[in-house]
Amino acid sequence: MSNHTNTSHENIDEDKRDFIYIATGAVAAAGAAALAWPLVMQMGKAADTLAAGAIEIDLSKISEGQQLKMLWRGKPVFVRHRTSGEIAEAEAVDVADLKDPQTDDQRLVATPGGKLDPKYLVMVGVCTHFGCIPVGEQGKVDAQGQYGGWYCPCHGSHYDTSGRIRKGPAPKNLEIPPYEYLSDTVIKVG
Amino acid sequence: MSGHPSTYEPKYAASKWLDKRLPIIRMGADFMTYPSPRNLNYWWTFGGILSLCLVAQIITGIILAMHYVPHVDMAFDSVQRIKRDVPFGWLIQPMHAVGASMFFLAVYTHMFRGLYYGSYKAPREMVWIFGCVIYLLMMATGFLGYTLPWGQMSFWGATVITGFFGAIPIVGESLQQWLLGGFAVDNPTLNRFFALHYLLPFVIAAVVGLHVWAMHHAGQNNPIGVEPKSKEDTLSFHPYYTVKDGFAVVVFLLIFAFFVFYQPDALGHADNYIKADPMATPPHIVPEWYFLPFYAILRAVPDKLMGILLMVGAIAVLFILPWLDTSKVRSMRFRPVTRLWFILFVIACFILGWHGALSPDQPVMGVKSVWWSRAATLYYFAFFLVILPVMGLIEKPKELPESITKSVLGEAS
Numbered sequence: 278m279s280n281h282t283n284t285s286h287e288n289i290d291e292d293k294r295d296f297i298y299i300a301t302g303a304v305a306a307a308g309a310a311a312l313a314w315p316l317v318m319q320m321g322k323a324a325d326t327l328a329a330g331a332i333e334i335d336l337s338k339i340s341e342g343q344q345l346k347m348l349w350r351g352k353p354v355f356v357r358h359r360t361s362g363e364i365a366e367a368e369a370v371d372v373a374d375l376k377d378p379q380t381d382d383q384r385l386v387a388t389p390g391g392k393l394d395p396k397y398l399v400m401v402g403v404c405t406h407f408g409c410i411p412v413g414e415q416g417k418v419d420a421q422g423q424y425g426g427w428y429c430p431c432h433g434s435h436y437d438t439s440g441r442i443r444k445g446p447a448p449k450n451l452e453i454p455p456y457e458y459l460s461d462t463v464i465k466v467g
Numbered sequence: 468m469s470g471h472p473s474t475y476e477p478k479y480a481a482s483k484w485l486d487k488r489l490p491i492i493r494m495g496a497d498f499m500t501y502p503s504p505r506n507l508n509y510w511w512t513f514g515g516i517l518s519l520c521l522v523a524q525i526i527t528g529i530i531l532a533m534h535y536v537p538h539v540d541m542a543f544d545s546v547q548r549i550k551r552d553v554p555f556g557w558l559i560q561p562m563h564a565v566g567a568s569m570f571f572l573a574v575y576t577h578m579f580r581g582l583y584y585g586s587y588k589a590p591r592e593m594v595w596i597f598g599c600v601i602y603l604l605m606m607a608t609g610f611l612g613y614t615l616p617w618g619q620m621s622f623w624g625a626t627v628i629t630g631f632f633g634a635i636p637i638v639g640e641s642l643q644q645w646l647l648g649g650f651a652v653d654n655p656t657l658n659r660f661f662a663l664h665y666l667l668p669f670v671i672a673a674v675v676g677l678h679v680w681a682m683h684h685a686g687q688n689n690p691i692g693v694e695p696k697s698k699e700d701t702l703s704f705h706p707y708y709t710v711k712d713g714f715a716v717v718v719f720l721l722i723f724a725f726f727v728f729y730q731p732d733a734l735g736h737a738d739n740y741i742k743a744d745p746m747a748t749p750p751h752i753v754p755e756w757y758f759l760p761f762y763a764i765l766r767a768v769p770d771k772l773m774g775i776l777l778m779v780g781a782i783a784v785l786f787i788l789p790w791l792d793t794s795k796v797r798s799m800r801f802r803p804v805t806r807l808w809f810i811l812f813v814i815a816c817f818i819l820g821w822h823g824a825l826s827p828d829q830p831v832m833g834v835k836s837v838w839w840s841r842a843a844t845l846y847y848f849a850f851f852l853v854i855l856p857v858m859g860l861i862e863k864p865k866e867l868p869e870s871i872t873k874s875v876l877g878e879a880s
Contacts, residue, residue, distance in 0.1 A: 320659065326649045346746060351651030353746050354601045406771055407630035409623065409748040410653075429628065430750045433827055450770055 291393070331467030333459065336397050344413065346402060346440065350467050353402035353410055354454060355427075358466075359438060364395045366425060367439035377450045381439045384450070388458045400440045401454050404429040406447040411436060473497050493783040502701035503708050504689035506871050510584075511687075511708075512715030513577040514679075516854050519716055520570040521675065524669050527563040528612075535615065539654045542617035543742040561731035566875025567609055568734040569723050571757035576601060582788075583809060585797030586688040594685060597678040599785050604671045606758070611664040613755055617657065618739030625652045625660070631778075634771045639876040651745065691874050693867055700871040751826060759823030760816055762790035763840040764847070766827055777844065784851045791851055791861030801865040805858045812850045 332349050334356055339345050345356040359367070367381040384400075385393045404411050406429065412420045413427035413436075422428030422435035425445045429436075434445030441450040456466040475496035477483040486493055534553050536545040549556035578598070581587055587595035614625045629652065633643040648655030672861040686694065695701045702708070726733060732754060738749045755764050765778040784791075799806040818839055867875035 293475055322649055323655065326653075326655065335600050349748060351649060353651045403651075404609050407627040408629065408633070409752065410746070412750075431623075431748065431752050433582055446771055446774065448765075 331465060333463060334399075335463050337462040338399075341396075347466075348396055349401075349454065355398075355400045355402040355413075355440075355451075356464055357398045357400075357413075358396055361400055363425065363438040367437060367441075368395075370437065370441075371440070372405050376442050377448070379439075379441060379450055384441075384453055384457065385455075386464075388461055390461070394401060394461075395462070397464075398438075398440060399454065399456055399466070401452040402427075404431065404434055404447055405442065405449040405451065406432055406445070408435055411451070471497070471500075471588075473500055474500060474561065488810070498683075499703075499705040499709075501683060501704040502695070502698075503687055503704050504695050504871055505700060505702045505707075506689050506691065506709065506875050507687070507711070508690050509711070509715055510576070510580040510690075512712045513580065515708075515712035515720050516716055517570070517577060518574045519719075520566060521668065524563065524566050524570060525672075526664070527559050527566060528668065528860070530559050531563055532661075532665060535661075537658050539617065539657055539743070540825065542615065542657060545636070546616040558727070561727045565723065565726045565731060565734060567612060568755070568757065569719070570605065571609065573719070573751065574605060575757070578602070579813060581641070582812075583799050584688055585692055585792070585794075585799070587789045588692075588792065588797050589789070590685045591688060593681040593683070594678060595789055597674055597681055598787060598863060599782075600676050601671055601678060602785075603782065604667055604674065608664060608667040608671065609755065611660045611667070614657065614660045615664060616739060617743045619741045619743055619749050620736045620739040621751070622652060622743035622745065622767060623748055624667070624754055625656065627752060629656075631775050634775050643748060652796075653745075688797060689871060690798060691800060691868055691871065693842055693869075693871060693874070696870050697872070755822050756820070756824075759821075759847050760819035760825070763819040763823035764844045766823075767837065767840040767844040777848075781844075781847060784848070788855075792855040793857075794855075794864070795859075796864040796867065801867055802858070802862060803865065804862050808850060808854045811846065813841040815846040815850070819847065 311364050329451065330350060332347060332354075334345065334347060334360070336356065339356060339358040339390075340357050342360050343358050344418050347354045347356070357363075364381070370381075372378045372380055381395065384395055384398065385395060386399070388394050402410050409428040409429050409431035411422075411427035411434070413422070420428060422444075424437035426438045426440060426443075427436040428434070429445065434447035435443050436447075436451055437443050438455075439450075442448070454466050456464050459465050473496075474495055475486075475493045477486045477492070482492060484791055509780070531549060534545065534549045534556065536542055546560070549560045551557070553559075581595065581598070610628055614621045629643055629646055632646060633639045635642060644650060646656075647653070648659060689695075692879070736753060736755075741749075753759070761778050761781060764772045764781050768774045768777060792804070794802065799809055822831075822836045822840045822843070825831070825836040827835070827840070829836045831839060
């Protein structure tokens with residue numbers, strides 16, 4: 278070391294020096310964290326992605342037994358006009374047997390009259406396993422799985438006529454998106 | 468970088484001047500004269516082959532990036548345009564796509580070689596761990612790159628793999644949407660995947676530097692796993708192994724060229740010639756062939772989170788391998804019983820790869836595919852967690868040769 282440095286160590290206040298180290302380090306850490314925050318958060322959903330969040334669907338155009346598939350937030354929404362047989366099947370299930378227990382009624386939203394309309398089932402058409410789109414076209418028995426609802430071909434999850442998981446690796450029932458009835462036949466999803 | 472006494476002597480005034488300021492020529496010269504064990508066989512040429520693969524992927528990749536458009540409406544068409552309209556695009560695009568497969572073919576060979584000859588054992592644990600890091604980075608890069616052509620398999624592969632993060636309790640969904648930049652795989656996802664796909668190869672190159680540095684510091688392993696003891700046990704890297712590596716590279720490039728020129732799509736999937744459609748999943752999603760064993764492990768358990776944990780565990784177990792294998796003997800040549808278990812392990816990996824491509828319910832020889840995967844998954848973990856720890860304690864290895872020279876020349880030495 279050169280002769281500019283303080284050679285008499287007795288004059289150094291160690292506590293004061295520790296304080297300076299810690300204070301400097303704390304300011305640097307806080308600064309780094311403050312800078313990291315925007316760098317991390319920019320990866321999240323942008324304003325335009327969030328804004329394109331709602332669609333309206335006219336239910337009267339879907340005939341009995343038919344299913345409508347609409348794109349909502351980059352994912353398909355299934356609107357199924359269920360037959361009376363399918364409704365009866367969904368209601369007859371013992372909830373205690375289910376992996377993700379929900380009654381059929383819990384999977385519906387009330388119409389403006391305050392009643393549930395079990396004819397229309399609205400779900401996000403994305404398998405809760407790894408996000409594939411289940412198949413379930415009416416009239417194709419082999420494409421509806423063992424429970425008459427939907428079948429995910431990726432890893433073999435079977436959903437019943439209420440979109441509840443019955444067999445296979447998916448952990449949850451098909452998701453019900455946030456939606457409301459604008460009239461008896463029009464819904465707004467999102 | 469190399470842990471041996473330097474023999475480089477600068478001859479010219481300019482090289483003497485430089486050597487005092489930045490001994491970069493010395494570093495290269497020391498690298499070329501590195502004393503390598505004299506008994507390295509062709510399994511040892513894959514390090515050089517892998518370096519070539521990395522360079523080839525970076526060069527072809529930079530060229531492709533000059534023509535590729537990372538936008539959901541244009542990505543698919545821009546890749547088709549590269550193949551059809553861009554001068555020599557028909558050659559460069561398959562070189563990159565086939566190159567990814569060849570890269571994995573070489574890395575798997577390299578890893579099995581390390582396993583067989585015990586190259587992960589002391590003092591080479593860091594060499595092995597950096598290798599595992601490179602492998603992880605390669606998997607990430609391969610996955611990100613496969614998304615870019617924006618075909619059906621690209622899109623749904625990306626959906627399924629980012630879905631893994633959604634399985635994490637509590638934070639999963641937010642984390643997944645943060646990674647995607649939206650509610651589902653979409654334009655923001657494609658943009659960031661492109662940026663990361665361009666970045667990671669350079670990170671790999673840096674870790675390769677550490678991998679080679681650690682290897683030169685500890686010294687190379689060799690087929691008998693006995694450390695070199697005298698100068699007779701080693702040969703200068705150049706010209707002995709540059710020539711051997713060169714010959715292996717030529718053979719490797721022949722196979723590479725066969726795929727590029729005659730079967731450019733054989734290692735891909737036909738569905739990736741259909742533009743990505745977020746409204747329809749292909750009936751049978753499969754990942755690229757080099758992920759199939761892990762895909763089989765993922766599907767072997769009927770529970771989402773458990774499946775992911777097992778798959779992650781299958782890679783994580785590689786990192787702790789140096790501490791799982793209790794045997795002091797490196798090479799399987801001298802471990803007659805463990806050698807058989809090792810061969811079974813390779814077969815289990817192939818079974819996993821085979822069944823990763825099948826539908827879980829498909830029967831094979833009267834047994835559902837998923838049960839084949841379960842049996843092979845069980846063996847995969849048993850090999851690392853039971854067989855290697857136990858065999859090291861109970862197996863009586865064959866007698867090791869006195870030295871590398873003795874093992875090569877016998878009594879003539």
